[in-house]
Amino acid sequence: MSNRTGSRRQKAAEDGERSLIGPPSGHAGESVRDQDASTTPFFVYLLAFFSALGGFLFGYDTGVVSGAMLLLKKEMHLSALWQELLVSSTVGAAALSALSGGFLNGWLGRRICILIASFIFCGGGIVMAVALSKVVLLVGRITVGLGIGIASMTVPVYIAEVSPPHLRGQLVTINSLFITGGQFIASVVDGAFSYLSHDGWRYMLGLSILPAVLQFFGFIFLPESPRWLLQKGRSQEARQVLDRIRGGQNIEEEYDTIRTSIEEEENETGSGGVVILRILSYGPTRRALIVGCGLQMFQQLSGINTVMYYSATILQMAGVREDKQAIWLAAATSATNFVFTLVGVWLVERVGRRKLTLGSLLGTGLSLTLLAVGFLLSAQHSPPVTLHPVDFHNSTCRLYGSCEPCMLDPDCGFCYLENDAGVFNSSCVPVSPASTDSAAWGRCSNRTEESFSPYWAYNYCPTSYSWVVLLGLILYLASFAPGMGTMPWTVNSEIYPLWARSTGNACSAGVNWIFNVLVSLTFLHVAEYLTYYGAFFLYAGLVVLGLLFVLCCLPETKGLQLEEIENLFARRLCSCGDLPASDDRHVHYIRQSSDYRPAHYGAVDSDCAIAYITLR
Numbered sequence: 001m002s003n004r005t006g007s008r009r010q011k012a013a014e015d016g017e018r019s020l021i022g023p024p025s026g027h028a029g030e031s032v033r034d035q036d037a038s039t040t041p042f043f044v045y046l047l048a049f050f051s052a053l054g055g056f057l058f059g060y061d062t063g064v065v066s067g068a069m070l071l072l073k074k075e076m077h078l079s080a081l082w083q084e085l086l087v088s089s090t091v092g093a094a095a096l097s098a099l100s101g102g103f104l105n106g107w108l109g110r111r112i113c114i115l116i117a118s119f120i121f122c123g124g125g126i127v128m129a130v131a132l133s134k135v136v137l138l139v140g141r142i143t144v145g146l147g148i149g150i151a152s153m154t155v156p157v158y159i160a161e162v163s164p165p166h167l168r169g170q171l172v173t174i175n176s177l178f179i180t181g182g183q184f185i186a187s188v189v190d191g192a193f194s195y196l197s198h199d200g201w202r203y204m205l206g207l208s209i210l211p212a213v214l215q216f217f218g219f220i221f222l223p224e225s226p227r228w229l230l231q232k233g234r235s236q237e238a239r240q241v242l243d244r245i246r247g248g249q250n251i252e253e254e255y256d257t258i259r260t261s262i263e264e265e266e267n268e269t270g271s272g273g274v275v276i277l278r279i280l281s282y283g284p285t286r287r288a289l290i291v292g293c294g295l296q297m298f299q300q301l302s303g304i305n306t307v308m309y310y311s312a313t314i315l316q317m318a319g320v321r322e323d324k325q326a327i328w329l330a331a332a333t334s335a336t337n338f339v340f341t342l343v344g345v346w347l348v349e350r351v352g353r354r355k356l357t358l359g360s361l362l363g364t365g366l367s368l369t370l371l372a373v374g375f376l377l378s379a380q381h382s383p384p385v386t387l388h389p390v391d392f393h394n395s396t397c398r399l400y401g402s403c404e405p406c407m408l409d410p411d412c413g414f415c416y417l418e419n420d421a422g423v424f425n426s427s428c429v430p431v432s433p434a435s436t437d438s439a440a441w442g443r444c445s446n447r448t449e450e451s452f453s454p455y456w457a458y459n460y461c462p463t464s465y466s467w468v469v470l471l472g473l474i475l476y477l478a479s480f481a482p483g484m485g486t487m488p489w490t491v492n493s494e495i496y497p498l499w500a501r502s503t504g505n506a507c508s509a510g511v512n513w514i515f516n517v518l519v520s521l522t523f524l525h526v527a528e529y530l531t532y533y534g535a536f537f538l539y540a541g542l543v544v545l546g547l548l549f550v551l552c553c554l555p556e557t558k559g560l561q562l563e564e565i566e567n568l569f570a571r572r573l574c575s576c577g578d579l580p581a582s583d584d585r586h587v588h589y590i591r592q593s594s595d596y597r598p599a600h601y602g603a604v605d606s607d608c609a610i611a612y613i614t615l616r
């Protein structure tokens, strides 16, 4: 270990001992984070806003497609395969570009990557708005996917690198707020343009050009991250940018910390070679990568995108049968996601990342269990099939005795009448090959709006337990959004040292997108094999695993400078069980060991994660 490293760590340990006696006193060389806390220049908020437009586009482009698809499938006569392609191609392209975004970020810098992403968003938006064929539409969807991938990994990193430590969590979490905000606005736009009988989808898909243009022109005038500049040896520019974003405050301490940390990192890990191999072969970064990727994996395994996707069906079960009504109620679902993300922004610097994530996982697991119980009750009280029309094609649909198995067969739907006493005159019949909106033949093949025309339920069953499912859905979003919806992005933006930050974020964002595709593509098959309640019980079980993972592996990063956070991963990930818990971040523990000293920079307000400064 270099002398410098030793002395910095020695100083950290001494600071730790000082803080055992009491809170730091305000002498001249006091921590930069205390100075920043009193005045935060407006410029930092401006940077965060323009960067988070990337999050908005991520949310808008992933959210808008469901409403656009309702119109597209009619106007372009899309088969189920093409619908699937238009939805998943974007997410697949995002996975690929997020993975390659690490290299671009390290090479070209954060600013240029954000400019590239907004340029790609504009291009993709224009292609989709003018598309005359489904192939061109597919090209547009892949293009915006490439933009989403780059934005999803670059924006949190950029915001984290320009923010002062006391605001970093909040500002990075604003990016997540913009993601769910984008999804909400997309659903409102879907609702508004669903009334256009022709070409409504062009406006839905093309409107994303506006925020993309705004971001592009904004970023022409905004600066590069000072940390990236320093890493590239452009120290004069770095100093100027830091000065600008700190609004003339004293930047010397922060500047020195960044520079020293870059030098130390180079001494400890070298500067050549393939970054991912260096990350994997160096303990602290390997552990950070496991935490970062694990969080992103569990975010998607909690089933957020199937819940969002399935919300329309859940609402249909609750008795909403009109397409337009379902679109507006889906907007209410994404509004709930958005509002509770706001709660996350408010809580992140108050309770810290770790507690927020743990609480969120607990609530998510419980509400998934409630959702599963709701589906179980609906299945157990599934209405019987009372009519058995002659089926000349001998389809499997004639074999089912109640709605539940009929609904789980993708080739069949439930056709029924309903009055105050419940469902009557019901049959299970094949779905039309042209559209899942009607049956292939019989009463539900050409439905009218007349009061005596039967209802057609595809993919759901009428039930009186829909309120349990609806309650589960609301509780799910309320617990998922503030913690699991936001923290994986926030934590990833801060846990890697500078040399590993681009690659670490690229890998974890890639994991997020890969699991996003996996979970949403397998959902219907999982539901077919395990039934809906089985699928939601499965997600609840995965959330329990996520809870154990976070409990043992996620340290608290609240309030620390980015350069201090790598110390949290200097030792094994988990120290649960052998240290007392405390809520007071000014209480530090002394571990009687020749190897460790109490850490001033430690995550002392968490239950089990304590950073140790190694004094070797």
Ligand SMILES: O[C@H]1[C@H](O)[C@@H](O)[C@H](O)[C@@H](O)[C@H]1O
Pocket: 176, 179, 180, 183, 299, 304, 305, 337, 484, 485, 486, 512, 516
């Ligand atoms: O953090 C976001 C957010 O929670 C979105 O609602 C979800 O669609 C994304 O997959 C996720 O990464």
